[in-house]
Amino acid sequence: MAKLLFIAKEKAPGESRVAGSPDTVKKLVAAGLEVVVEADAGSQSRIPDAEFEKAGATIGTAADAARADVVLKVRRPDAEEAAGYKSGAIVIAIMDPYGHNDLIADLGSKGLTTFAMELMPRITRAQSMDVLSSQANLAGYQAVIDAAAAFDRAMPMMMTAAGTVPAAKVFVMGAGVAGLQAIATAKRLGAAVSATDVRPASKEQVASLGGKFIAVEDEEFKAAETAGGYAKEMSKEYQAKQAALVADHIAKQDIVITTALIPGRPAPRLVTADMIASMRPGSILVDLAVERGGNVEGAVAGEVVDKNGVRIIGYNNVPGRIAASASLLYAKNLLTFLQTMIKDGDIAINFDDELVKATALTHGGKVIHPNFGGGTPAP
Amino acid sequence: MAKLLFIAKEKAPGESRVAGSPDTVKKLVAAGLEVVVEADAGSQSRIPDAEFEKAGATIGTAADAARADVVLKVRRPDAEEAAGYKSGAIVIAIMDPYGHNDLIADLGSKGLTTFAMELMPRITRAQSMDVLSSQANLAGYQAVIDAAAAFDRAMPMMMTAAGTVPAAKVFVMGAGVAGLQAIATAKRLGAAVSATDVRPASKEQVASLGGKFIAVEDEEFKAAETAGGYAKEMSKEYQAKQAALVADHIAKQDIVITTALIPGRPAPRLVTADMIASMRPGSILVDLAVERGGNVEGAVAGEVVDKNGVRIIGYNNVPGRIAASASLLYAKNLLTFLQTMIKDGDIAINFDDELVKATALTHGGKVIHPNFGGGTPAP
Numbered sequence: 001m002a003k004l005l006f007i008a009k010e011k012a013p014g015e016s017r018v019a020g021s022p023d024t025v026k027k028l029v030a031a032g033l034e035v036v037v038e039a040d041a042g043s044q045s046r047i048p049d050a051e052f053e054k055a056g057a058t059i060g061t062a063a064d065a066a067r068a069d070v071v072l073k074v075r076r077p078d079a080e081e082a083a084g085y086k087s088g089a090i091v092i093a094i095m096d097p098y099g100h101n102d103l104i105a106d107l108g109s110k111g112l113t114t115f116a117m118e119l120m121p122r123i124t125r126a127q128s129m130d131v132l133s134s135q136a137n138l139a140g141y142q143a144v145i146d147a148a149a150a151f152d153r154a155m156p157m158m159m160t161a162a163g164t165v166p167a168a169k170v171f172v173m174g175a176g177v178a179g180l181q182a183i184a185t186a187k188r189l190g191a192a193v194s195a196t197d198v199r200p201a202s203k204e205q206v207a208s209l210g211g212k213f214i215a216v217e218d219e220e221f222k223a224a225e226t227a228g229g230y231a232k233e234m235s236k237e238y239q240a241k242q243a244a245l246v247a248d249h250i251a252k253q254d255i256v257i258t259t260a261l262i263p264g265r266p267a268p269r270l271v272t273a274d275m276i277a278s279m280r281p282g283s284i285l286v287d288l289a290v291e292r293g294g295n296v297e298g299a300v301a302g303e304v305v306d307k308n309g310v311r312i313i314g315y316n317n318v319p320g321r322i323a324a325s326a327s328l329l330y331a332k333n334l335l336t337f338l339q340t341m342i343k344d345g346d347i348a349i350n351f352d353d354e355l356v357k358a359t360a361l362t363h364g365g366k367v368i369h370p371n372f373g374g375g376t377p378a379p
Numbered sequence: 380m381a382k383l384l385f386i387a388k389e390k391a392p393g394e395s396r397v398a399g400s401p402d403t404v405k406k407l408v409a410a411g412l413e414v415v416v417e418a419d420a421g422s423q424s425r426i427p428d429a430e431f432e433k434a435g436a437t438i439g440t441a442a443d444a445a446r447a448d449v450v451l452k453v454r455r456p457d458a459e460e461a462a463g464y465k466s467g468a469i470v471i472a473i474m475d476p477y478g479h480n481d482l483i484a485d486l487g488s489k490g491l492t493t494f495a496m497e498l499m500p501r502i503t504r505a506q507s508m509d510v511l512s513s514q515a516n517l518a519g520y521q522a523v524i525d526a527a528a529a530f531d532r533a534m535p536m537m538m539t540a541a542g543t544v545p546a547a548k549v550f551v552m553g554a555g556v557a558g559l560q561a562i563a564t565a566k567r568l569g570a571a572v573s574a575t576d577v578r579p580a581s582k583e584q585v586a587s588l589g590g591k592f593i594a595v596e597d598e599e600f601k602a603a604e605t606a607g608g609y610a611k612e613m614s615k616e617y618q619a620k621q622a623a624l625v626a627d628h629i630a631k632q633d634i635v636i637t638t639a640l641i642p643g644r645p646a647p648r649l650v651t652a653d654m655i656a657s658m659r660p661g662s663i664l665v666d667l668a669v670e671r672g673g674n675v676e677g678a679v680a681g682e683v684v685d686k687n688g689v690r691i692i693g694y695n696n697v698p699g700r701i702a703a704s705a706s707l708l709y710a711k712n713l714l715t716f717l718q719t720m721i722k723d724g725d726i727a728i729n730f731d732d733e734l735v736k737a738t739a740l741t742h743g744g745k746v747i748h749p750n751f752g753g754g755t756p757a758p
Binding site for chain 2: 130137138149154160165
């Protein structure tokens with residue numbers, strides 16, 4: 001009998017994404033699996049049930065999860081959902097395990113084999129499974145769109161018969177995947193874009209997108225810049241000079257977008273209340289790290305905060321604000337990972353595979369990931 | 380004694396613009412006028428009172444309007460405001476006179492000399508006074524930003540490790556000032572842009588911005604295209620063929636932006652309920668003509684209407700959504716017009732000037748504009 005794969009409708013409020021697409025369903029069916037999609041699962045990602053059906057899925061209810069050998073989700077299942085899965089089922093999602101060792105242990109004790117997609121190693125082979133990249137890329141795009149929609153001026157310079165509207169000044173803090181896409185999108189819209197990052201080596205990437213890199217370019221910086229990649233931490237003296245430069249720069253910006261996240265730790269504070277007070281009324285900050293404590297002092301998750309006319313946008317789940325695109329890419333990330341386990345319609349997990357080692361949280365009734373209470377913690 | 384010019388704080392709900400800027404105040408003061416700005420007038424356009432003061436204005440209250448020789452506003456004063464102005468005062472605003480002959484007559488009977496900026500003739504000399512252009516340009520920009528913010532996918536094509544996000548298909552109906560800026564902005568964001576207009580000659584403008592012109596290009600079209608400018612009306616047969624082509628095209632679009640306005644008449648209906656029903660859920664329509672009855676069937680002024688997952692955005696006062704830029708340009712339009720009347724710190728209206736003839740509604744206690752009940756109607 002074919003293995004049954006279940007794609008759940010997300011229950012978390014505000015979660016508009018779905019863990020499958022017509023494209024991935026078609027490929028899973030072709031690989032020999034029976035696919036059941038919970039009714040209405042894709043409705044907020046612009047995928048009607050009929051399109052999943054056309055791709056070869058059956059439309060079911062939440063109760064069908066009980067028969068599933070594999071459950072695909074966006075978010076970690078809550079206790080009620082997990083109680084409905086059969087022992088031995090594989091559950092793949094963005095598990096958000098940091099700080100939730102107890103919840104992960106619960107999933108283990110139910111006999112579930114769970115995988116956290118966000119722990120995928122950043123190696124070439126796993127690039128197409130990298131949910132942090134696929135979702136951060138869209139979040140960086142949407143951050144600029146959200147800023148532009150709230151902003152009370154045009155982004156591009158406009159030369160009109162009635163005078164010139166100056167280009168908006170956009171400053172992106174953190175030049176990872178989200179930051180680079182934010183730079184690219186703000187440039188597209190015609191803004192004057194600058195960016196910074198703790199890695200001097202990112203200067204070249206920022207410049208290649210047309211952004212100006214903001215850094216104290218002393219001898220220490222130049223040495224670190226050519227070292228490439230994740231350079232050693234800069235000296236305290238350098239950090240102080242850089243902080244002063246950034247503070248001075250922020251006072252002149254119209255829009256600041258912050259994107260700095262450190263896995264498993266609270267987001268670093270990049271923008272202080274004093275810096276916000278230095279900005280002109282009408283300016284906009286977008287804090288993409290707000291769900292992790294925020295890069296911006298005073299940012300509130302799920303809210304737009306007004307500080308003397310400067311607004312701090314702290315939307316939750318920014319990839320979910322662009323759900324149709326986010327779901328397509330997330331579904332593809334899941335599919336590519338699953339394909340490493342599917343053979344002749346059956347599913348076999350190779351616990352020696354580095355992808356499995358990095359992402360498997362629970363198996364055989366217990367937590368197996370060393371970072372979340374399983375075995376020996378990684379050194 | 381210097382002439383007193385008063386810049387009012389707008390009372391209309393949702394009107395965030397202001398009829399002056401630090402730049403225009405400075406020039407008015409330099410021209411010998413005394414300038415009073417109502418407190419808080421610029422607060423929604425990012426101009427604090429202090430900036431007006433620094434430019435040479437005094438900050439006053441609504442009561443100061445009673446002393447004013449010239450009142451600058453964004454919107455037509457209501458009865459209460461007008462009652463506060465002295466007889467003989469000049470009032471310049473976007474007067475919205477069509478269909479409001481009685482209200483215009485009231486302003487006349489109060490002894491006010493009123494000018495409607497939106498009636499400025501479209502001649503080279505008056506280009507820098509053209510409020511329809513300056514505001515429509517920003518509305519066209521903001522329409523795309525509003526659409527992108529509501530849209531559940533990315534606008535540009537994105538080639539990622541997890542697959543390709545296709546470019547959004549944006550269709551702009553009406554290639555006037557707003558339409559052309561909408562085309563340009565959607566192109567900036569990386570969308571696949573098409574446009575149409577009743578004037579075949581606009582094909583070249585659309586193409587020059589990178590848009591695809593949607594038209595039945597038969598012999599009749601080609602003849603009209605080369606005729607240039609406002610061509611004669613196309614045949615009924617042509618119109619029917621074109622309507623069928625457009626209906627077919629709309630069914631394939633992600634975003635449709637409509638911009639068709641006819642001065643003094645209701646907006647033409649461009650998109651029917653059937654066409655909306657043909658669009659995929661998640662698609663977006665933005666109706667920039669919604670305050671004039673709407674180009675889109677079912678659009679509601681001031682609301683976002685959902686029709687089976689297709690949303691129709693009908694925001695009021697779209698230039699006011701980008702108030703800081705809109706106010707700067709509008710203030711400049713007013714200044715340039717006023718400068719034609721100011722001489723040695725005094726104000727003299729030349730009623731033979733074609734700009735005055737086109738825009739003056741009331742003077743000497745009565746309506747003088749032929750189109751709104753004054754003198755002989757224009758033929």
